Amino acid sequence: MPASKSVTGTALSPENSVLTDLFDRTISYLRLSLTDRCNLKCLYCVPEEGGLPKLEQEDLLSYEELLRVVRAAVSMGMTKLRLTGGEPLVRRNVMDFVNQLAAIKQLRDIRITTNGVLLSRYAEDLRAAGISKINISLDSLQPERFARITGADCFAQVWQGIEKARSVGFAPVKLNMVVMRGVNDDELADFARLSRDTELHVRFIEFMPIGASSRWSKDTYVSSDEIKARLYDLGELIPVHRSETDGPASMFRLGAEAKGKLGFISPLSHHFCDRCNRLRLTSEGMLRACLLHDAETDLRAVLRRGCTDEEIRETLLAAVRSKPQGHRMEERLREQEGGCHGRMSRIGG
Numbered sequence: 080m081p082a083s084k085s086v087t088g089t090a091l092s093p094e095n096s097v098l099t100d101l102f103d104r105t106i107s108y109l110r111l112s113l114t115d116r117c118n119l120k121c122l123y124c125v126p127e128e129g130g131l132p133k134l135e136q137e138d139l140l141s142y143e144e145l146l147r148v149v150r151a152a153v154s155m156g157m158t159k160l161r162l163t164g165g166e167p168l169v170r171r172n173v174m175d176f177v178n179q180l181a182a183i184k185q186l187r188d189i190r191i192t193t194n195g196v197l198l199s200r201y202a203e204d205l206r207a208a209g210i211s212k213i214n215i216s217l218d219s220l221q222p223e224r225f226a227r228i229t230g231a232d233c234f235a236q237v238w239q240g241i242e243k244a245r246s247v248g249f250a251p252v253k254l255n256m257v258v259m260r261g262v263n264d265d266e267l268a269d270f271a272r273l274s275r276d277t278e279l280h281v282r283f284i285e286f287m288p289i290g291a292s293s294r295w296s297k298d299t300y301v302s303s304d305e306i307k308a309r310l311y312d313l314g315e316l317i318p319v320h321r322s323e324t325d326g327p328a329s330m331f332r333l334g335a336e337a338k339g340k341l342g343f344i345s346p347l348s349h350h351f352c353d354r355c356n357r358l359r360l361t362s363e364g365m366l367r368a369c370l371l372h373d374a375e376t377d378l379r380a381v382l383r384r385g386c387t388d389e390e391i392r393e394t395l396l397a398a399v400r401s402k403p404q405g406h407r408m409e410e411r412l413r414e415q416e417g418g419c420h421g422r423m424s425r426i427g428g
Contacts, residue, residue, distance in 0.1 A: 097156045098358070098395065100368075100402040105356060108159040109152050112362040113173065114139060117166040118196050120230035121218070123257055123286060140364045142176045144382050148360060150183060151391040157358075159188040165362060168197040174204050181209040192216065192255070196233055198240025206247045213244050214253045214282075219263050220270065228262065245278070251339065253280040258301045264309075271310050274332075274339040282328050282342035287371065303329075303345040316341065327351040346371065358399060366395065368402035376401065 098106040115134050117124070140148070149160065160180065167173060180189055191205065192214040205213070215237070219225040222234035244252050254273070258264055267283070274281040283306050286299055307316060314334035321330065328342030329349075345351075352369075359367040364379025376398040381390060 098152075098399045100399050102353075102402075102404050104354070104402070105156070106358050106399050106402070107157050108161070108357045109149070109157050110161045110163055110357060110359045111145065111149070112163050112165065112360065113145075113167040113176075114165040114170045115362040116169050117164060117194070118169055118231070119166070119194050119233075121194075121216075122228055122230075122262075123259065125230075134363055138363050140360075140362075140379060140382070142172070142179070144364075144379075145176070145360075146179055146183075147382070147388065148378065148391060148395075149180060149186065151388055152358075152395055153183055153185050154388075155392055155395060158185065160186060160190070162189070162191045164192075166194050166196070167191060168193055168201055174201070174208065177205065177208045177210065188212075190214070193240075194229075195237035195240040196231070199236065199243040202240065202243040202249070203247045206244075206249060210249075212251070212253070213249045214255055215241055215244070216257075217241075217254045218256050218259075220266055220273070224263065241279075251278060251280040253282060253342075255282050255284055257284045257286055258306060259286050259299050260301050261299065264301055267306060267309055268313060271313055271333055271341055274341045275314070275334060275337040276339075278339050280330075280340045280342060282344055284344040285347050287346055300347070302348040303343040304348060306343065310341075327355075352404065355402075358395070358402075366398035368398050372403050374401055374403075 100106060162177070164170075170176075177189070180186065189210050190212045191210055193216070195215040195217065198213075198215065202213075217225075217237060218228050219234075222232070225234040225237075226232040241252060241254070254270070256263070256266075256270055258267070270281045270283070273279055283303065285301070285303060310316065310333070314337075316331040316333060317335060317337075319330040319332060319340055326344075327346075328344045331341045331343075332339075333341050355369075357370075359370065360378065361367055361375070364377070364382070365375040366378050367375050376394060378391070378394050378398075381394050386394075
């Protein structure tokens with residue numbers, strides 16, 4: 080059988096393949112959503128009318144299918160992987176999967192994003208398996224407010240997980256706060272001080288209009304520029320040099336003596352599309368080249384018709400070549416076209 084041809088007309092193989100999009104961005108980072116299920120019901124993820132229907136087990140990619148995809152992606156130059164959800168730690172036998180991932184050669188950087196509820200149970204095993212960095216979603220430091228935002232009274236469990244992650248050697252531990260006006264924006268100073276007084280990295284994330292039933296509105300949205308202005312009296316924001324492995328956050332220290340760092344992720348006000356190196360695989364097996372753009376490539380269908388590894392690589396490359404130059408979200412919102420219509424719990428953030 081002749082070798083498959085890529086969209087550029089050259090045969091793909093591990094020796095000559097690099098995932099580069101049409102705008103000359105090298106795609107080296109895969110975000111893998113393990114499940115759409117979660118043990119929280121955060122108000123910016125679950126629509127106002129109630130819960131979302133969950134995927135059936137057969138709709139999820141199996142661990143064996145996920146490992147095939149990751150191996151193919153690594154053979155094409157991807158070196159960084161993040162496990163997301165839903166909540167990745169609720170998927171059964173997740174540690175067996177993590178250990179198999181860690182055995183893949185050339186996969187140098189495996190990270191995880193979690194809500195922290197189960198972290199005290201898993202932190203030591205994750206660290207031992209080779210997970211290098213951990214992000215924890217935390218939208219309030221007030222237990223009662225945390226319960227209102229997440230639908231669960233488990234702030235103490237999450238904080239215990241944060242402390243456990245620090246104690247077993249995760250460094251840095253990053254806390255992600257989605258800033259929402261009238262919901263938690265009065266805690267900006269408290270989170271900022273946390274980055275000054277501890278080694279924690281705190282990242283403020285602009286609320287994004289994701290999901291057909293999203294609670295996003297212009298009144299709820301707070302830009303990164305406004306957040307910085309509201310922190311002005313706490314001390315100087317000293318820029319931190321970015322490394323090649325850094326994500327989209329603009330990083331600072333809150334004063335020269337700060338122990339941790341403060342980050343701002345600005346997908347709407349200062350989008351970072353020009354340097355985006357990401358490809359997402361949703362929990363239902365769809366490749367998504369842009370978080371804020373609805374175009375998807377059905378990898379699950381390719382896998383389940385008995386594809387070769389070459390066909391997986393072809394599908395990955397096709398998804399990358401469909402990556403838009405930018406998400407145009409602000410323009411779409413001005414024109415009242417709405418945000419993107421995927422579900423955050425399935426896309427994986």
